[in-house]
Each structure stands twice: as C-alpha cells, then as structure tokens.
Amino acid sequence: xxxxxxxxxxxxxxxxxxxxxxxxxxxxxxxxxxxxxxxxxxxxxxxxxxxxxxxxxxxxxxxxxxxxxxxxxxxxxxxxxxxxxxxxxxxxxxxxxxxxxxxxxxxxxxxxxxxxxxxxxxxxxxxxxxxxxxxxxxxxxxxxxxxxxxxxxxxxxxxxxxxxxxxxxxxxxxxxxxxxxxxxxxxxxxxxxxxxxxxxxxxxxxxxxxxxxxxxxxxxxxxxxxxxxxxxxxxxxxxxxxxxxxxxxxxxxxxxxxxxxxxxxxxxxxxxxxxxxxxxxxxxxxxxxxxxxxxxxxxxxxxxxxxxxxxxxxxxxxxxxxxxxxxxxxxxxxxxxxxxxxxxxxxx
Amino acid sequence: xxxxxxxxxxxxxxxxxxxxxxxxxxxxxxxxxxxxxxxxxxxxxxxxxxxxxxxxxxxxxxxxxxxxxxxxxxxxxxxxxxxxxxxxxxxxxxxxxxxxxxxxxxxxxxxxxxxxxxxxxxxxxxxxxxxxxxxxxxxxxxxxxxxxxxxxxxxxxxxxxxxxxxxxxxxxxxxxxxxxxxxxxxxxxxxxxxxxxxxxxxxxxxxxxxxxxxxxxxxxxxxxxxxxxxxxxxxxxxxxxxxxxxxxxxxxx
Numbered sequence: 325x326x327x328x329x330x331x332x333x334x335x336x337x338x339x340x341x342x343x344x345x346x347x348x349x350x351x352x353x354x355x356x357x358x359x360x361x362x363x364x365x366x367x368x369x370x371x372x373x374x375x376x377x378x379x380x381x382x383x384x385x386x387x388x389x390x391x392x393x394x395x396x397x398x399x400x401x402x403x404x405x406x407x408x409x410x411x412x413x414x415x416x417x418x419x420x421x422x423x424x425x426x427x428x429x430x431x432x433x434x435x436x437x438x439x440x441x442x443x444x445x446x447x448x449x450x451x452x453x454x455x456x457x458x459x460x461x462x463x464x465x466x467x468x469x470x471x472x473x474x475x476x477x478x479x480x481x482x483x484x485x486x487x488x489x490x491x492x493x494x495x496x497x498x499x500x501x502x503x504x505x506x507x508x509x510x511x512x513x514x515x516x517x518x519x520x521x522x523x524x525x526x527x528x529x530x531x532x533x534x535x536x537x538x539x540x541x542x543x544x545x546x547x548x549x550x551x552x553x554x555x556x557x558x559x560x561x562x563x564x565x566x567x568x569x570x571x572x573x574x575x576x577x578x579x580x581x582x583x584x585x586x587x588x589x590x591x592x593x594x595x596x597x598x599x600x601x602x603x604x605x606x607x608x609x610x611x612x613x614x615x616x617x618x619x620x621x622x623x624x625x626x627x628x629x630x631x632x633x634x635x636x637x638x639x640x641x642x643x644x645x646x647x648x649x650x651x652x653x654x655x656x657x658x659x660x661x662x663x664x665x666x667x668x669x670x671x672x
Numbered sequence: 673x674x675x676x677x678x679x680x681x682x683x684x685x686x687x688x689x690x691x692x693x694x695x696x697x698x699x700x701x702x703x704x705x706x707x708x709x710x711x712x713x714x715x716x717x718x719x720x721x722x723x724x725x726x727x728x729x730x731x732x733x734x735x736x737x738x739x740x741x742x743x744x745x746x747x748x749x750x751x752x753x754x755x756x757x758x759x760x761x762x763x764x765x766x767x768x769x770x771x772x773x774x775x776x777x778x779x780x781x782x783x784x785x786x787x788x789x790x791x792x793x794x795x796x797x798x799x800x801x802x803x804x805x806x807x808x809x810x811x812x813x814x815x816x817x818x819x820x821x822x823x824x825x826x827x828x829x830x831x832x833x834x835x836x837x838x839x840x841x842x843x844x845x846x847x848x849x850x851x852x853x854x855x856x857x858x859x860x861x862x863x864x865x866x867x868x869x870x871x872x873x874x875x876x877x878x879x880x881x882x883x884x885x886x887x888x889x890x891x892x893x894x895x896x897x898x899x900x901x902x903x904x905x906x907x908x909x910x911x912x913x914x915x916x917x918x919x920x921x922x923x924x925x
Contacts, residue, residue, distance in 0.1 A: 361924075397762045400922060419764040427762045433755030437690065449678045450763040494759075 348411030350375050350502050350532035351396060356405035358391050358556075365391045367556035368405070373549075375501075376529040380547030381536035382653055388556040389536045390430050393506050396534075397427045410501055423452065426495035430506040432488060436480030440471060440490055443479060444497060451498035461497065468526075469493040470519060485516040492523065496531075503527065505535045509542055521546050540653055552653060560652070567652045574618050576602075576645030577629065582611040583637035595632050596621050612640050675765045679773030687781055700739060700785050707731055708792045723807035725793065726891050729814035733854050733884075735785075736825055740850060743781050744829025745843035747774040748918060752837040757918070771830065771914045779826045786818050810891040817890035821883065824903040825850060827910035834917030857881040 351373040358366040366388040373379050383389050394400040396407050398418045407414040407421075414421040435443060441462060448458040466472050469489040474482060479490060488511065495503050508524070509517045524546050527533055537543050543550060544564045552560040552567070560567055585604065592599040598620040605614035619625065626644060633639050687693050711727045714720065720727065748771070751757040760770060797806055832846035833839075857878050860866065866875045879885075886899045 394758075399758055399762050419766070422762055422764045425762065427759070429755060429758045429762075431755055433759060435686075435754070435756055437686065446678070446682050447759075447763070450675055450760075450765055452674070452764060 348408065349373060350377070350410060351534070352406075352408040352411075353392070353396065354406050356392065356395060356407065357403045358388070358395060358400070359403045364556050366395070366402075369553065369556070369558055371551055371558060371561065373532055373534065375532055377549060378524065378528055378533045378535070378547045380543035380550045381534060381553070382540070382543060382550060383536075383553040387553045389553060390506055392553070393427075393504050393534065393536065394429075397425055397504060398422050399427075423498075424500050424502055426498060426500040426503045428491045428495040428505040428508060432491040434479045434487055434490060436478075438479055439476055440479060440482075441466070441475045443490065444494060447494050448497055453498055461499075465493040465497055468496070469523065484511045485513065488512055488516070488520070492520065496527070500531070502532045503534070505533070507536055507538070509537060517542065564652075574620050575625075577617045577619075577625065577642065578645060579615050579617065579629075579633065579642045580612050580640040581615070581633060581637040582607070582613065582640070585613065585615075587636065588615070591632060591636060592617065595628050596625055599625070599629075612638075616645075673769060673772075675763075676769050676772055679765070679769055680776050683773055683777030684780060687777060693781070696742065697785055697788065700735065701788055704735060704789050705792065707734070708789075712796070723810050724796070725807055725811040725814055728792075729810070729817065729887060729891055732814075732818060732821075732887060736822075736854070737847060737850050739785065740782065740822075740825045740829045741832070741843040741846035744774075744778045744826060744833050744846060745839045746833070747778060747830055748833040748914070749837050749839045749842040752921065753839075761922075767915050767918050771834070771911060771918060774833075775827060775830045775911060775914070778830060779822060782822050782826050783819060786815070786822070790815070809893050813890040813893050813895075814887075816895070817887050820890075820900060820903050821886070824906040824910065825853075827907040827914070828853065831910045831914045831917065834914040834921075854883045858884050 349372050351371075353372070354370050356366055356369045357364065369388070369392060381389050381393070391400065395402045396409065396414065398414045398421055401415065409421045409424050412421045412424065438446070444462045444465065445458060448462065449455075453461060466475055469492055471486065471489055471493060474486055477486075479487065482490070488508065492505065492508060495505060505524075509520050512520060521542065524533055524535065528548075535543070535546070547564070549562065550560075550564055550567055551558060589601060592601070596619050599617055600619075601615050602618045603616040607613045617629075624644075626642060630639070630642055633642075708728060711724055714727075715724060722730075748757075751760065751770075757770075761767065793806055793811060800806075828849050829846040832849060833842040835845065836842045860878045861875070861882060865871070866878065880898060881902060886896075886902075889896060889899065
C-alpha cells in the first residue's frame with residue numbers, strides 16, 4: 325500500500341458522451357448568492373475553473389465552501405446567480421449537469437448495511453452506466469482506490485480510511501468530467517492522505533477537480549489554483565506562489581552574523597532600499613546574532629546580500645523565509661469584509 | 673422514470689437481506705394468528721352471523737395502525753438523517769423517483785405481509801375440508817380492500833417520513849394520521865352537529881370517506897368506484913406532498 329502504486333494505474337479520460345460543449349470551461353460560477361433565512365452564506369461569488377484544472381477551496385469553517393459546492397452539484401438551489409457545468413446551466417438542466425459531476429459530500433455519507441461492490445454497482449446504475457460496462461469499471465475503481473481487499477465487506481464495518489476511499493471511488497466511478505470533493509482527506513492518516521493525494525494528482529489534466537480542505541500543505545501540493553473564501557466572498561485566488569506574493573507582499577530573510585550591528589541598516593539600504601531589520605536576537609557564545617530582515621521586493625536578494633555583508637561581518641548563515649500557504653490563508657481571511665477579489669488581482 | 677426500477681429493486685433487495693424484516697414479519701404473523709385463533713374460538717362457542725373472514729377483516733385497523741408506521745417511518749427520514757439523500761439527489765435522479773421507489777418498496781412489503789395471512793385460511797380449509805365455512809366472497813373482498821386501502825395508508829406513512837429526520841417522530845406522526853383517517857370520519861358522522869340541513873353536503877362527504885364502511889362494502893362484494901377514487905386520489909395527493917416535503921426541506925435546509 326504505497327503511494328507510488330496508484331500513480332501508474334491508468335485513469336481513463338472523461339467520458340466523451342458528456343462533453344457536448346468541449347469549449348466551455350468546466351465550471352463557471354457567476355454572482356452566486358445564497359441566503360438562509362436572511363443570513364447570507366454565499367455572497368456574490370464569481371469564478372471559473374478551466375478543463376483539467378485542480379482547484380483548491382480554502383476558507384474557515386462556515387465560510388460557504390460546502391454551500392458553494394452543493395449549489396454547483398445542483399443539490400441546493402441558489403438564491404441568485406448562475407452556475408454552468410461544462411456549459412450546462414445547473415438550475416435549468418439539473419439532470420444534464422448532474423451527469424457531468426462526481427460528488428463526494430462533506431461527511432461522506434454511506435449506507436451502513438451494503439457491501440462495497442454492491443454499493444458501487446447501485447451507484448453506477450443510478451449514474452447510468454450500462455450493466456455491461458459497470459462490472460469492469462467497478463474493478464478499475466476498486467484497484468485505483470486500493471479497495472480490492474474489502475470489496476465484499478459491509479461498509480458499516482469499514483474503518484474511516486476505507487470509507488473515505490469508497491466515497492472517492494464512488495465519485496470517480498462514472499468518469500465524469502468534473503469531480504467535486506468536500507474535504508476528501510479529513511480523518512485520514514498521513515499514509516492514506518498520500519494515497520488520496522496521488523489519486524487526485526493522477527486525475528490532473530483528464531478531469532476537473534475541486535477539493536476543499538483544511539489541510540493547507542495538502543492543497544498546496546495538489547492544486548493548480550487556490551480560491552480562498554471568507555464570509556461568503558472570494559478573498560483571494562491564484563496559484564499558491566501568486567497568493568503568497570500577493571497577500572503577504574513581502575519577503576523575509578534570516579541571517580546569522582557576528583560583528584558590530586550599528587552599521588547594518590545603512591549597509592542593507594545599499595542592497596535594497598526597503599530592506600530593514602525587523603527583529604534581532606541575543607548574541608550566542610560565539611558572538612553570532614540572528615537577524616530577521618524584511619523587504620517589499622520579491623526579487624531574490626540572497627546573493628547580493630551575501631556579497632554586501634561578507635566583507636563587514638562574520639557570516640554564518642543566510643536563508644530566505646518560506647511563507648507557507650498557511651500564512652497566506654491567515655492573512656487573507658483576517659482581512660476586512662470589504663476586501664473583494666477584484667482588489668486582489670495581481671498588480672502587473 | 674429511468675431510475676425508478678433501479679431504486680425499487682435496491683430498496684426491495686435491502687428489505688430482503690435485512691434480518692429485521694423477517695423478525696418483524698414473524699411477529700406480525702404471530703399477532704395475526706393470535707387474532708385469528710381468537711375468532712375461531714368464539715365461533716366454536718356461539719354461532720355467529722358473519723363469516724370468519726369477515727370478522728377477521730373487521731379488525732384490519734389493528735395491524736394497519738401499527739405496521740404501516742413501522743414499515744414507512746424509516747424510508748425518507750433515515751436517508752436524511754444519514755445524509756445519503758445528498759448523494760442520491762446529486763445523481764441524475766429526481767425526487768419523484770426516490771419517493772416512488774421508497775413508496776413502492778414499502779407497499780410491496782405491506783402486501784407481502786398481508787399475503788402471508790392467507791395461510792391461516794388455507795390451514796382452516798385443509799382442516800375442515802369445506803369451502804362452505806370459509807366464504808370465498810368476503811375473503812376476496814377483504815383482501816381487495818386491504819390492497820386498495822393500503823395504497824393510501826402506505827402513502828400517508830411515506831408522507832409522514834418526509835416531514836422529519838427523526839424516525840420516531842415520523843412513526844408517531846404516521847400513527848396519528850392513520851387513526852384520524854380511519855376513525856375520524858366515522859366518529860364525525862355520528863356527531864349530531866352535522867345533522868343540520870345546511871350541513872348535509874358535508875355530512876354526505878364525511879359518509880363517503882368512512883373507511884370502516886368501505887370495508888363493509890368490499891367484504892359484501894360491493895365495489896364502488898367512488899371509494900376506489902377516494903383511495904387513489906388520496907394516494908396521489910399524499911405522494912405529491914411527500915415529494916414537496918423532501919424538496920421543501922432542501923429549499924430551507
């Protein structure tokens with residue numbers, strides 16, 4: 325049961341039967357609003373997901389992630405706005421749109437008293453896979469999700485990890501062009517997370533995937549693009565690297581050096597005008613101190629910095645601070661209500 | 673209706689593989705057998721005016737009031753409680769297909785349970801060896817009544833199940849609705865305030881909806897299309913409201 329095992333299994337491409345409009349983007353959400361008894365859960369969300377893209381959906385609890393996903397799948401009606409899946413409007417052609425989506429809900433509800441293969445057969449029939457194709461296809465997804473050993477077990481008796489994989493197997497069963505998974509890795513151990521991650525990565529380019537997660541490194545590794553929503557609005561979107569630059573807006577360097585620190589700010593200003601010392605530590609036994617430097621510039625300053633510092637100080641280490649998506653997430657969701665995605669487009 | 677058969681066969685399959693179905697069926701047979709032997713015992717003591725079949729179907733409401741809620745309370749309430757309704761409705765399946773699938777499976781079970789009671793009459797026939805005592809007319813009429821009225825009763829149970837995510841609440845709701853439908857019109861018809869001339873159309877309407885007198889008619893061999901229409905329209909209405917019940921819960925989820 326290792327992660328690499330999954331990746332070399334072939335995943336067939338999305339069924340062409342469902343692709344009547346190959347030019348339309350996989351998912352188009354425009355001005356989506358959903359209010360529950362006067363409280364808005366989703367407030368004017370607009371985004372597009374291209375074919376074959378893996379989109380990560382981030383946001384604190386109650387931000388509207390699940391609601392947005394449920395509206396895309398056609399389970400919940402929107403208050404206003406429109407959703408198109410492969411060019412098919414969900415509101416007016418729900419059956420057509422649902423044929424194009426494989427969905428795994430947040431809590432991954434499964435019937436307790438069915439066997440794994442029975443469940444997949446039943447779901448396959450509901451998803452209009454012909455009897456002839458269904459048997460081989462079930463074997464394929466069982467292999468893909470490493471479920472072969474439990475195919476005759478009753479779902480209610482499976483562990484959380486297996487149940488989660490049954491949910492994923494069910495979502496990819498009908499080979500839909502769009503797969504939506506609400507927190508697919510919740511409750512899995514690191515090993516199983518790796519398997520799920522490889523599974524999702526193996527769908528890249530063939531199927532469009534939207535996943536939501538709380539585990540940020542997870543999203544960072546798997547997703548081509550990230551959408552951060554908070555209080556029903558899109559607060560940031562872009563690739564993880566873009567977001568890091570855009571939301572945090574500065575880079576950090578850590579240096580350890582020994583020598584007289586009084587001349588350091590002046591020296592730094594010659595390297596880059598905005599470079600400044602933001603924190604400094606106490607000298608250790610060898611006289612080395614740790615400084616944290618911050619700059620608004622996004623260029624790589626490491627080499628110039630080394631050249632500038634080396635003649636004046638005894639330098640022990642220099643490294644660039646790696647801001648994680650976690651920092652981005654915290655910074656983006658901390659922003660005020662009024663910050664909208666439009667204001668956050670990269671300034672180029 | 674493409675998925676209706678898939679859903680129905682799934683539901684029936686789940687019923688048939690579930691041990692609790694057989695335990696419930698056994699207890700039902702035990703209970704009905706108890707009623708049946710009591711009837712036979714009373715016949716052995718004193719001569720009666722009506723046939724045993726007639727007497728047996730006079731007590732139809734006891735199993736109906738208890739069995740229908742038990743059969744139907746799980747159907748939609750359980751799906752919502754587990755959240756599987758979400759995975760179900762995100763496939764190209766309509767709410768109507770889901771509700772109809774549940775309804776038909778529950779009705780199948782209801783009829784299957786009642787069909788087993790025909791064994792009592794078969795045993796009686798084997799024992800006495802004469803159809804004269806069994807009286808096939810009331811027997812057939814009685815089972816026809818059970819089949820026709822069951823359409824409506826099971827639909828009411830499914831409707832109750834669509835209103836709550838708690839099985840117990842759905843069950844009690846179904847029980848109360850069934851008691852009102854079965855005994856309500858009969859007790860209304862005997863109340864004196866309906867005797868006023870101005871209310872006579874209302875009194876007629878109440879007379880038509882008396883389930884207990886429908887049973888008498890059926891066992892006497894009188895099959896009135898108005899009564900058939902009452903059960904059929906009631907069934908359709910209850911099922912439409914069940915579909916609306918499921919969808920309304922989504923709208924206001």
